[in-house]
Amino acid sequence: MTRFVKNPNYWNGTVHLDAVEFYPVPDPATMLDLLNNGDLDALHTTDQTTIKDLKSNADVVNMLDDTGEESFQMINSQNPPFDDIRVRQALAFATPKAKQLELIGLGEVRSADQMFTPESPYFNPDVKQDADQPDKALPLVAAYCAEKGTVINPVLNQPTCTNGKVNMEYQFVGPSAVGLRSAEIFEEGWKVAFNVTRDEVNQQDHIQQNALGQSNVLGWRQFGAIDPWADSVWLLCRTVGAISLNWPRYCDPARDTILLDAQNTDDPAKRAEGYKALAQNMHDAYTYIFLNHTLWTNSFAKNVHGTCAIKSPEGVALKCTSNGLTWLDTTWMDQ
CATH class of the missing domain: 3.40.190.10 (Periplasmic binding protein-like II)
Structure with missing residues (x-):
């Protein structure tokens, strides 16, 4: 206490x-x-x-309230195999989002496609989270494994592919019955194209290992600041480093420009258009798989x-x- x-x-x-x-x-x-x-x-x-x-x-x-945080899968884009966008796209397509919302969300949570809720002036209605399309994952993984299947995944210390599937680690916080059930749901969907090794850790280790880049894919909750600029620390190139606050370790100078322009304008309409462009940019990078607006x-x-x-x-x-x-x-x- x-x-x-x-x-x-x-x-x-x-x-x-x-x-x-x-x-x-x-x-x-x-x-x-x-x-x-x-x-x-x-x-x-x-x-x-x-x-x-x-x-x-x-x-x-x-x-x-579900406007203060998003729930999603987050992908480390520096470590093989997820340094290749095809593998990130494949994971999104194979994600069983509908089943997760049904079995874990219990009809209480709202599906999310981006870091903004529909009520936000920054919400982009054109951005849709790719998921629940496992057939689209298969050719992406096949092409990757044919080219780079012998590259070493440093998190697992083994080749990136085995038997035509991508080897990956999925990390989540525990002990948690809900977290474990969610991991089982995701693994059931991902197994069409991925060999999944689960890693259930306490929250301190979860954050530390992510900051140090010792991860492939993680269950995560974040974003939702009233002023989106407060969330820019998680997205800018300058916060990628040995200890990274840009958790996916994804640097895009075009994204930096979007963020800085949105922050520096005093025109609400221009700021809104900037953050709508940010939502599209984040979708196209495939480093986040948005699941739901976290209901507290x-x-x-x-x-x-x-x-x-x-x-x-x-x-x-x-x-x-x-x-x-x-x-x-x-x-x-x-x-």
Whole structure:
């Protein structure tokens, strides 16, 4: 448990709660039971089974948001075999996105084709995520394996192809029953053209290995900043390095120009067109396979109030919740 106590000298008004205690609870079902039994006053989660249960509970106040983060597969474009765009395209075509949304999303999440939600002024309706077309993967993989099948995949330390299929590692965070089930779903789709080695690791190692380029394909969640420029650190050439924040390690000077031009204009229409071009550019690079807009809930017992009362110093109401985060400095509770 981590306990935060209120600051009596807080600059932005009175803080009502004396303290807030945070309890890490890895199992979503246990977390839900703790809330229902009164042992927790609030929780946040992206587990869709838990969200369905919370939505049906009249004694819980739910704040749902899917505009602050995207869920996707991310591909390291520096390591063979995924330094070849044909292999990245093949993985996209073979991805069983519809089944993932059905079995893991449970009808609760919205499908994603890009880093922007349809409500965003930067959403590009022409960008569609390639997936669920395994027949298109086969000729791409066949051509690659015929040319480069003996090149070594440095992550697996073995040739990039065996028996006409591409050898790859898929890394995801665990231990997680949902993560493992998702890995099984993806492997079932990918096996038409890929030999998949799973690597379930804790989140610290997941991030570290990705930053160091020690990966092929990863399950990942990111993006969703209110100002897209805040997400540019993940996309620019200058953030590719030995330790890389451009996680896919993909450098495209044309993308840099798109990002910088969009940031530097004060014309909202030009900025919107720039970010729409960015969505197309990201699609065409095939380093991300977008799955869904990540649905978070911040859920509170009925005696918790004020989480949406936050305002800026100018008195403007601020967004209640984003990416699982919410405000606590205006929160108060019934006795």
